[in-house]
Amino acid sequence: MKKVPVSSQSTPTLTIRGVALYQRLLDRSAQTAMVEDLRRVVADAPLFRPETPRGQAMSVRMTSTGSVGWVSDRRGYRYQETHPKGMAWPPIPESVLAIWDAVAGTERQADTCLINYYDGTARMGMHQDRDEADFDQPVVSISLGDDALFRIGNLTRGGKTESVWLSSGDVLVMGGEARLVYHGIDRIRAGSSDLLASGGRINLTLRVARA
Ligand SMILES: O=C(O)CCC(=O)C(=O)O
Numbered sequence: 001m002k003k004v005p006v007s008s009q010s011t012p013t014l015t016i017r018g019v020a021l022y023q024r025l026l027d028r029s030a031q032t033a034m035v036e037d038l039r040r041v042v043a044d045a046p047l048f049r050p051e052t053p054r055g056q057a058m059s060v061r062m063t064s065t066g067s068v069g070w071v072s073d074r075r076g077y078r079y080q081e082t083h084p085k086g087m088a089w090p091p092i093p094e095s096v097l098a099i100w101d102a103v104a105g106t107e108r109q110a111d112t113c114l115i116n117y118y119d120g121t122a123r124m125g126m127h128q129d130r131d132e133a134d135f136d137q138p139v140v141s142i143s144l145g146d147d148a149l150f151r152i153g154n155l156t157r158g159g160k161t162e163s164v165w166l167s168s169g170d171v172l173v174m175g176g177e178a179r180l181v182y183h184g185i186d187r188i189r190a191g192s193s194d195l196l197a198s199g200g201r202i203n204l205t206l207r208v209a210r211a
């Protein structure tokens with residue numbers, strides 16, 4: 001697990017409604033190395049398709065790394081210490097933690113990283129990330145593979161939104177006043193990247209879940 005060589009002095013290439021975007025922060029070799037690390041993670045903690053609390057299957061498949069991982073089922077959204085199949089979550093790869101260190105701007109280390117896999121038809125509805133204990137800690141998101149249309153809304157549901165295409169190697173930070181902004185993925189541009197052998201998109205979200 002190699003450290004990804006990114007500078008901690010990096011500045012955002014774009015900021016939309018307080019969401020800081022670092023386009024192409026990871027070069028191709030850093031992306032490839034990270035995907036290799038994630039293959040090992042998924043071998044130990046397989047992707048699963050969560051249900052919403054209302055019993056609807058999500059279109060993304062997911063797994064987690066870290067001391068806790070995010071799950072959703074009829075019992076609700078929550079962080080828990082084990083995969084739905086019962087095993088502990090694998091540790092967060094060093095290559096992924098290095099990105100947190102470069103852009104999070106906090107003393108705390110991420111204790112969880114959610115791995116979302118989108119095939120060409122998957123999407124994610126508008127939502128806030130609010131299952132974490134401390135909203136002073138940012139969410140750091142890494143995109144790998146196919147492009148995705150990311151929509152940024154407001155601090156309450158509804159209202160005008162702005163969208164931006166996220167590409168492989170892009171990193172974004174939702175922190176400060178943008179920590180609780182509504183956001184979602186409207187669509188994936190299938191086949192836009194050849195990073196993943198079977199196509200699709202991986203999104204990683206690093207967070208501090210516990211107080
Ligand atoms: O896929 C993305 O870029 C966003 C993922 C997300 O918002 C989440 O997992 O909470």
Ligand SMILES: [Mn+2]
Binds near residue numbers: 129183
């Ligand atoms: Mn989110």
